[in-house]
Amino acid sequence: MLQRSPLFRGLAPATLERVAALATQRHYREGEIVCSQGEPGDALFAVVTGRIRISTGAADGREIFLNIMEPGDTFGEIALLDGGTRTATAVAMSACELVSLRREHLFSLLEKEPRVALELLRLCGERLRWTSGLLEDAALLDVPARLAKRLLSLAQLHGERGAGGATLRISQEDLASFLGVTRQAVNQQLQAWKAKGWIALGRGAITVRDARALRASAQGG
Numbered sequence: 001m002l003q004r005s006p007l008f009r010g011l012a013p014a015t016l017e018r019v020a021a022l023a024t025q026r027h028y029r030e031g032e033i034v035c036s037q038g039e040p041g042d043a044l045f046a047v048v049t050g051r052i053r054i055s056t057g058a059a060d061g062r063e064i065f066l067n068i069m070e071p072g073d074t075f076g077e078i079a080l081l082d083g084g085t086r087t088a089t090a091v092a093m094s095a096c097e098l099v100s101l102r103r104e105h106l107f108s109l110l111e112k113e114p115r116v117a118l119e120l121l122r123l124c125g126e127r128l129r130w131t132s133g134l135l136e137d138a139a140l141l142d143v144p145a146r147l148a149k150r151l152l153s154l155a156q157l158h159g160e161r162g163a164g165g166a167t168l169r170i171s172q173e174d175l176a177s178f179l180g181v182t183r184q185a186v187n188q189q190l191q192a193w194k195a196k197g198w199i200a201l202g203r204g205a206i207t208v209r210d211a212r213a214l215r216a217s218a219q220g221g
Helices: 013-022 077-082 103-112 114-140 143-158 172-179 183-196 211-218
Strands: 024-028 033-035 043-049 052-057 063-069 089-092 096-102 160-162 165-168 199-202 205-208
Touching: 013 096, 013 103, 043 077, 043 103, 063 114, 063 143, 063 172, 077 114, 096 103, 103 114, 114 143, 143 165, 143 172, 143 183, 143 205, 143 211, 172 183, 183 199, 183 211
Parallel strands: none
Antiparallel strands: 024 096, 033 089, 043 096, 052 063, 052 089, 160 165, 165 205, 199 205
């Protein structure tokens, strides 16, 4: 897993062995909380198997779905770096295997391996751009454009490619949480796109059939 992770790949085999010796391996059941928003952040997590849902709570009590972490992805870096509390909650979407690296162990590694520090900075920048993009979309785009943009992004990152298009395994409720809107609003728009042949709907799945049409919708066309 360390060799696959962008954060650690490229390290010498002996260094990888030392990192692996310091890491803690844990298994989580579907629906189990890995870490909660507001709690102390003292470890960095990396996904070995399964998928992790990253979300945050809105002021009105709603849950906002931020991202999905898959094998090779790392999360929990923000609180780890500044010593503050967790900025989001991580929940297992399926049975998962994770490894974690405690703050003191990671900082010791960063002192000896500048390349890891640079990669960690890149990762933080990537997450900041992702969050800024969500805020910008919420402020400037209507629901159909936001939905089209998010559906295309998720399908590209997590979709299963097939002859009929890219199939994304996600519920309409989760998709609504991604956008901070109601499930009814998401369902109405998806049904309209289904009628046009742009997408196909299955049980807990959405297949993107006409990415070009969705891209035009995302741009307000």
